Amino acid sequence: MKNLVDLHMHSTFSDGVRSPAELVAMACDLGLKAIALADHDTVDGIDEAVTAGAQCGLEVLPALEFSVAFGSYRDVHLLGYLLDYHDEGLQETLKEFRDRRERRGEAIVDKINEKLVFEGRSPISSAEAAALAGGALGRPHIAQVLMSKGYAHDMQDAFSHYLIPCDVPKRYFPMEEALAAIRRLGGVAVLAHPTTISTDRDTLTGIIDTLCGMGLDGIEVYNNVCNEIESAFLKAFAEKKGLVWTGGSDYHGIEEGISMGSGRGSMAVPYSCVENLKRVKASR
Template sequence: MSVDLHTHSNVSDGTESPAAVIAAAAAAGLQGLALTDHDTTSGWDEAIAAALEHRIALLPGMEITTLTENGISVHLLSYLHDPLHPGLSAAVAKARDGRLHRARRIADRLSVDFPLTWETVEQHVSAGATVGRPHLADALVGIGAVADRQEAFDHLLHSASPYYVGQDNMHPATAIRLVREAGGVPVLAHGMASARGRTVSVEQLEEMVAAGLAGVEVYHRDNAESGREVLRELAARHDLLVTGSSDYHGTGKDNLIGENTTPWETVEALCAQATGIAPIRPE
């Protein structure tokens, strides 16, 4: 049995509804998946209903963006946490607010050189969705400034672009502790995706383990093989979970649902650590 533990819907920066993501997983022959939208759990109810309809296992989750003390972006996957936990809820609400203000500032900078307005960007954001750079990319496609999201990121939205605006995020160790306090299971997402920018050191990985990291997403298309080996060695040293995922975004990325998966026995071990909520299992 195979499970895709990292997918996104249009509740954040994917292009399909939570129900459509579940349907895509079922059509691909997966036995389960996790919905891990950025800084939000608002897609969970729809995903749960769809999982029951399609008789597929679901781990409700979330992806949290964090920042190290030396400015490296680290993404953390949280599985099966209590969505009402006050500490974690407050932290992700602050992150969503930061994402919105950052997106507006980037849009303001882009508007100097392109016929882009905030109203144009809003047309590409689903109701209640967590706003991010992919929505800006879609707006740029919509006005004909670029051909697709990838071109937008390659030329206009990357971290060295004059239009780029950084965002304050919590430290990875802080996020890990909050996820644990909420009964969730924290797993490092694509931790060695060197093509995206700087990656963390082994010392920083060890710090995350000390904070309560449960696992590492090794099998992700953006992790270089040398980086995968670093993660496998870390997992072996500390008996961490080793996962594989697609990071599916619908048509927002080339990633195919189920292109990397996690064995069922690893999923069971992950679920055994959770005290927040239970996974959805087909009868």
């Protein structure tokens, strides 16, 4: 994977199952030139990843994936690359989100326990799940506990039988606040897996046009949601609009058939994406 990168992955600090150092070790073994750790609404794992990357010659880009609301759309994901993740204001804002996320995880466990008791099974402990998390308690950590108890065969089984029906709504950043925060912190704002918002091209390009007027810098062209035709369309649209384009596996370590660096098998993101992100940042 010489000169290839993976600019979207998650660790135990949000909803991944591998530590930042483990992700770096995997990327080094694959021969990737750079990665971006983009945990959901937290930057707490970045220092660990950067330190581990320096030890094996892997470039680690600091990143953050905001959970965003935009108009009637909920759970839109916005990536902020190369931002000042040590900023005190950001840390305070993310701490509030982390606290809310922790309470959400505990509320999900409570609902799951109600279902388990109804099924004649012993309840699980949120502390067991929290012990698996490097940061805030996430749903994959709860799934791991369900699997260890024999209540679910695998991740998919845990989600379909417990985590999805027992879900609790998340809180989202308003889009304008997330874009403004990334800009204030000297970062580059990239819309993650755009087709999760809409697969209708007219609708999607209209949304991206609006976001460009609000400060969007780029779009994630290569990801695990787009097919090759959609990726080609998004890349052409990004180039037409003068946007940077990126790509990443969105690796969590729980998705069947998804690998770091190659996604579902055919993804190949060039290092030039990193250079373009740096170019945008330097132009500020």
